[in-house]
Amino acid sequence: MKMPLSQIAHARSGDKGDVSNIGIIALLPEYYPVLLREVTAERVKAHFGALVKGAVTRYELPNLAALNFVMEQALDGGGTLSLRTDAQGKTHGAALLALEIEVKTDELAID
Amino acid sequence: MIRIANGQGFWGDWLEAPVRLVHGGPLDYLTLDYLAEVTMSILQKQRKADPNLGYAQDFPPLAARIAQQIRERGIRLIANAGGVNPIACAREVRRLAPELRVAVVLGDDLMDRLDELMQSGHELRNIDTGESLAGIRSAVQSANAYIGAFPLAEALRTGANVVITGRCADAALALAPMIHEFGWTPNDWNLLAAGVIAGHVIECGAQATGGNCHADWQTTPDFAHIGYPIIEADSGGTMVITKHENTGGRVTLATVKEQLVYEIGDPRGYMTPDVVADFTSIQLQEDGPDRVRITGAEGRPRPDTLKVSLSYRYGWKATGTLVYSAPDALAKARAADNVVRQRLADLGLQFAKIHTEFFGVNACHAHLAPRIAKPAEVQLRIGVRDARKEPVERFTRELIPLVLSGPPTATGYGEGRPQVREVIAYWPALVPRNIVRTRVEVVA
Numbered sequence: 354m355k356m357p358l359s360q361i362a363h364a365r366s367g368d369k370g371d372v373s374n375i376g377i378i379a380l381l382p383e384y385y386p387v388l389l390r391e392v393t394a395e396r397v398k399a400h401f402g403a404l405v406k407g408a409v410t411r412y413e414l415p416n417l418a419a420l421n422f423v424m425e426q427a428l429d430g431g432g433t434l435s436l437r438t439d440a441q442g443k444t445h446g447a448a449l450l451a452l453e454i455e456v457k458t459d460e461l462a463i464d
Numbered sequence: 465m466i467r468i469a470n471g472q473g474f475w476g477d478w479l480e481a482p483v484r485l486v487h488g489g490p491l492d493y494l495t496l497d498y499l500a501e502v503t504m505s506i507l508q509k510q511r512k513a514d515p516n517l518g519y520a521q522d523f524p525p526l527a528a529r530i531a532q533q534i535r536e537r538g539i540r541l542i543a544n545a546g547g548v549n550p551i552a553c554a555r556e557v558r559r560l561a562p563e564l565r566v567a568v569v570l571g572d573d574l575m576d577r578l579d580e581l582m583q584s585g586h587e588l589r590n591i592d593t594g595e596s597l598a599g600i601r602s603a604v605q606s607a608n609a610y611i612g613a614f615p616l617a618e619a620l621r622t623g624a625n626v627v628i629t630g631r632c633a634d635a636a637l638a639l640a641p642m643i644h645e646f647g648w649t650p651n652d653w654n655l656l657a658a659g660v661i662a663g664h665v666i667e668c669g670a671q672a673t674g675g676n677c678h679a680d681w682q683t684t685p686d687f688a689h690i691g692y693p694i695i696e697a698d699s700g701g702t703m704v705i706t707k708h709e710n711t712g713g714r715v716t717l718a719t720v721k722e723q724l725v726y727e728i729g730d731p732r733g734y735m736t737p738d739v740v741a742d743f744t745s746i747q748l749q750e751d752g753p754d755r756v757r758i759t760g761a762e763g764r765p766r767p768d769t770l771k772v773s774l775s776y777r778y779g780w781k782a783t784g785t786l787v788y789s790a791p792d793a794l795a796k797a798r799a800a801d802n803v804v805r806q807r808l809a810d811l812g813l814q815f816a817k818i819h820t821e822f823f824g825v826n827a828c829h830a831h832l833a834p835r836i837a838k839p840a841e842v843q844l845r846i847g848v849r850d851a852r853k854e855p856v857e858r859f860t861r862e863l864i865p866l867v868l869s870g871p872p873t874a875t876g877y878g879e880g881r882p883q884v885r886e887v888i889a890y891w892p893a894l895v896p897r898n899i900v901r902t903r904v905e906v907v908a
Contacts, residue, residue, distance in 0.1 A: 363678040365671075365722040369729065370501075370592055370890060376725025378718070380679070404830050414731050414744050417721050421731055429819065433502050433887050434778060436819035436847030437827075444828040446678065451832055 358454050361387060361461075364446030371431035373405070373442030375449055378419040384460070385418035391454040397422050400452050401445075422449070466645050468638050469694040472496040472543075473669030475503060475520050481669065481692045486530045486539060489708035491694070494534070495637035496543035497667050498523065504606040504631065505775035505888040507547035508575070518549030519556075519628075527626060528560035535563060535625060542616060542637050546628045548573055548606060554628050554907035567624035569615045571902035572631040574607040574772060574895070581899065588772065588893040597893065603776040605888060609895060610771045612737030613659070614650065615902040616640035622906050631773065633736045635663030638695060646699040650766075656739035657763025658701035661746060664734070665705050665723050665758075666693040672705060672723040674713035679722070686712025691754075703758040704751055715754040737770055737897075739763040769894040778889035779816070780856040781849035784863040785823070787876030789841045796871035797822050797844040803870050804846055807862050813855045821845040843876065849887060856884050 358377070361384040366375040377392060379385045394411040401409075407425025414421060428442055429435040439445070469491055471482030475498040485494055498520040511518025523545035534541060546553045550568040557566050574581065578601070582588065588597035588607075597604070608631035617640045619627040627640075639659035642648060648655045665672050672693040674684040691711025696704040705720050707713065724743060728734055731743035745762035788796040801820045808818070821827040823843035825836065848859045860882045867874045 363718060363722065365676070365678065365726050367727040369727055370892065372592075372729075374725075374727045374729065376722065376728070378679075378721045378725065380718075400832070402831060404832075412729075412731050414725065416744055416746060417724060417748070419721060419725055421725050421728060423729055429817070430889075432890055434781075434849065434889055436781065436783060436817060436849060438821055438823065438845065439828045443676075448829045448832045450678070451829075451834075 354458065355453050355455055357450065358392065358452040359450035361456065362450065364450050366442050366444070366446035368428055368431060368441040371426055371428050373424040373427035373445050375422040375424070375446045376419055377422070377449065378417060382418040385415065387454070387456055387460055388420055389413070392420060392452065394422070396452065397449065400449065401427070465696050465698050466492045466641060467694050467696055468493040468495060468641050469692060470495045470497060470638065470666040470669055471692050472498060473667065473671060474498070474500050475522065477669055479522070482526055483530055484711070485692055485708065486533050488691070488711060491539050493641040494539055494541050496523065496541070496545065497634050497637060498543065498545045499547065499631060501773060501890045502775055502888055504548060504608055504773065507549070508606040511549050516552050519547040519553035520545040523553060524556040524560050527557045527564065531561035531564050540620065540641070541626045542640060544629045544632055544637065546630045548630060550628045550630050551905070551907065557626060557628070558907060564626050565624045566626045566628060566907045567619040567622045568905050568907060569611070569619050569627065569629040569632070569902055570905060571615070571900060572608045572611045572629070574609055578604065578607055581895065586895055586899070588774065588895065591892045591894065597774070597891070600776045600891070605775045605777060607772055607774045609900045610737055610773065611900065611902055612636050613639035613643055614738065615904065617643040619904045620644040622904065624906060634667040635660045635736055636738065638663030638666060639738060642697050650738070653739050653763035653765060654761055655701045657741040658703055658758070658761035659697065660734070660736050660739055660741045660763070661743060661761050662695045662697065662703035662705065662758060665720055666695055668723060668726065669693065670713060671726065672719060673707050673715055674719050677719050677722050679718035685714060688712060701761060704755050705758065706755045715756055717748055717750060717756060720748060720756045735767055737766060739766050768897055770897050770900055772893045772895050774891040774893060775888050776891055778887040779849060779851035780853045780884055781847060781887050782856050782860050782882040782884045783845060783847035784860065784882035785843050785845045785876065786863060786866060786874050787841055787843045788871065789873045789875070790838060793839050793842040794822060794825055796873060797842045799871045800844050800866050800874065801846060803866060804862050808859065811858065813858060815848045815850045815855055817849050819847045853884065860884060
C-alpha cells in the first residue's frame with residue numbers, strides 16, 4: 354500500500370554551506386529495509402526537484418536504522434547568501450517525510 | 465566518570481540554560497558553543513571598531529552570574545566565546561568576576577598571516593568550488609582554523625576555572641575534559657571518536673533532549689523548562705547522554721538518533737582535527753529513563769590538514785514583504801509580484817538573484833507544500849541580492865508603492881522599507897596542520 358514516509362520514519366535536517374543534510378530514521382529498526390528500498394538518492398533528488406540543483410548522495414547507518422542524505426546546491430547559495438525563508442534547510446527533513454512510499458502489509462506487522 | 469554538559473548551542477541560545485545546568489544537579493564541566501560559521505566576520509568587524517571587542521559578549525556576564533557556584537563546586541567552564549579576541553574576552557570575565565582564573569587558547573586566528581601563507585604557496589582553495597582564494601583576497605574579513613581538543617586540554621591543566629578559545633571544532637569543547645581527566649593520547653583513535661561522537665550529540669544543546677525533534681513531538685514534556693544535555697563519560701569510552709532530573713524534554717533513542725545524523729555528511733568519515741569518527745560503528749541502548757548509552761565507537765587517524773573557515777564580503781541583499789487578504793489572496797500576491805518585477809525591469813535593474821515566495825503557501829516547501837484551496841491571507845516575500853549596493857537600494861523603494869498602485873488589500877507594511885544588508889559569505893578551505901601553532905595563556 355502507498356503511504357507517506359512519515360508513517361515509518363522521523364527526520365532531522367540542517368546545512369553546511371550550500372549543502373542540505375537530511376537524516377531519515379526508521380521509527381522501528383524493523384522498518385530499515387523499507388527505507389533502504391524505497392528512499393533512494395534518485396527518488397529524493399526527484400522529490401525535491403528545482404529546490405535542489407546539485408547531486409544527492411545517500412549514506413547508510415544500519416546501526417541506527419537511519420539514512421543520511423547530502424544534497425548539494427540545495428539552499429540558494431546557503432547561509433548568508435540565500436534569499437529563502439528556509440536558508441538552512443531546517444524544514445527539508447519534514448518535506449522528505451511527505452515522500453510517498455510503497456509498503457507491503459507484512460512489513461508493518463511487527464511481532 | 466565525569467559529567468560534561470552543553471548549555472549553549474549557538475550565540476543567541478536560551479540565556480537561562482547554562483544557569484539551570486549549574487543549579488539543577490551534579491556537573492563537572494560546562495561547555496558553551498557560541499560560534500556559527502559566519503559569526504567570526506561579525507566579531508572581526510566589532511574588533512575593528514573597538515580593539516576591546518570581537519568576542520561573544522553574552523559570555524562574561526554569564527560567567528559572572530555562575531562564578532560563585534562553579535568555584536565552590538569545582539565546575540569548569542569551557543567556551544569558544546573568544547571569537548577573534550579571546551584575550552579581551554578573558555579580561556572582561558576577570559573584570560566582572562575577579563575570583564575566576566581564566567586560561568585562553570590562541571593560534572586559530574590566521575587573518576594576520578594570510579598573505580604570508582599565500583606567498584609560501586598555500587592557495588586556500590574553496591573546498592566546495594575549488595576556486596583559489598586569490599580572487600577574493602581583498603574581500604576577506606576573517607580566517608580561522610578549526611583547532612582540536614588537545615590545546616583545550618592543555619589549558620585545563622593550568623587549573624583555570626574558565627577556558628576560553630576562539631574557533632575550535634564544536635565537539636572539541638566536550639572532548640577536551642575527557643582527554644584531560646582520562647589521559648587519552650593523540651593515537652587513542654577509538655576513545656577520541658567516542659568523545660567526538662558524544663560531543664556532537666550535545667553540541668547543539670537541547671536538540672539532543674527533545675528540542676526540534678520530529679518523533680512524537682506533541683508528547684515532548686515541558687519545552688518551556690527543557691533540560692540541556694549532559695554526557696556521563698567514562699575512561700573506557702562509554703558515553704551516557706542524559707539531562708538533569710526534574711527538567712523538561714526527554715532523552716530517548718529517537719532524540720539522540722536525530723542529533724547523531726544532524727549535519728554529519730559521510731557518517732563513516734566525520735572529520736575533526738583530532739580523529740576521523742565512524743558514526744556507523746556505535747551502538748545505542750536505553751539505560752533507564754532519560755538515559756541513552758553509546759558504546760563501540762571507532763575512529764581512524766586524524767587528517768594532516770585543518771579546516772579553515774574564512775569569510776568575505778560578497779555584496780548586498782534585501783527582502784521585503786506585503787500581505788494580501790482573502791478573497792483571492794494568492795492571486796493578488798502573484799499579480800503584485802509581477803508588478804514589482806515589471807517595474808524593476810523598466811528601470812533596467814539587474815540582480816544576481818530575485819527570489820519570490822508566497823508565505824503561507826509555499827515558502828518552506830515550494831512545490832512540495834500541500835495545496836490550500838483558499839488561503840485567508842498570503843504574504844508576498846521578495847528578496848534580491850547583488851554584488852552592487854545601488855540596485856538593491858532601489859529595490860527597497862519598489863514594494864510599498866503597491867499599497868496604493870497595485871492589487872487590493874495590501875497591508876502588513878508597518879516595518880517600512882526593507883533593510884539593505886551586507887552579505888558576508890563563507891569560504892571553507894584547508895591548510896596543513898603544522899602551520900597552525902596554538903598556545904595557552906593564563907590571564908591574570
